[in-house]
Amino acid sequence: MFKPNSGRKVDSSVWSYFKYEPATDKSRCTVILDGGHDSERRACEQQLSGKNATNLRNHLRSKHKTEFAELQSAEQRCKSLEADSRQQKLTVQVCLVSFAFIMVALCSRADHYIVQAQQKSAG
Ligand SMILES: [Zn+2]
Numbered sequence: 001m002f003k004p005n006s007g008r009k010v011d012s013s014v015w016s017y018f019k020y021e022p023a024t025d026k027s028r029c030t031v032i033l034d035g036g037h038d039s040e041r042r043a044c045e046q047q048l049s050g051k052n053a054t055n056l057r058n059h060l061r062s063k064h065k066t067e068f069a070e071l072q073s074a075e076q077r078c079k080s081l082e083a084d085s086r087q088q089k090l091t092v093q094v095c096l097v098s099f100a101f102i103m104v105a106l107c108s109r110a111d112h113y114i115v116q117a118q119q120k121s122a123g
Contacts, residue, residue: 013074017060017067020051027051031064 018027029044044063048055060068 014053014056
């Protein structure tokens, strides 16, 4: 069966670029280096001891600037999404309040139109 991916944590996104090998307690960098031709493309393969996310990030930052920028912007998107959802809860409350005001305004205007219409049909 196919498992949904929804439980994935934000701080694990650095693992898109590394593969941890428990046997050696090392994390191998899987970033593909651009060799100019497809046939020359190979992974960085650099091994970092342990699986400390900060170490891995440091390696990306110093060796793979493009990938590090990708990682950062992905994290930034996640953060702004979180901020958005907080904002949305607030917006919903504000919306409900203003909706109530709009309804009151519409109703009083509707009364006005009904009165106008009645006057027209009468006159
Ligand atoms: Zn690397």
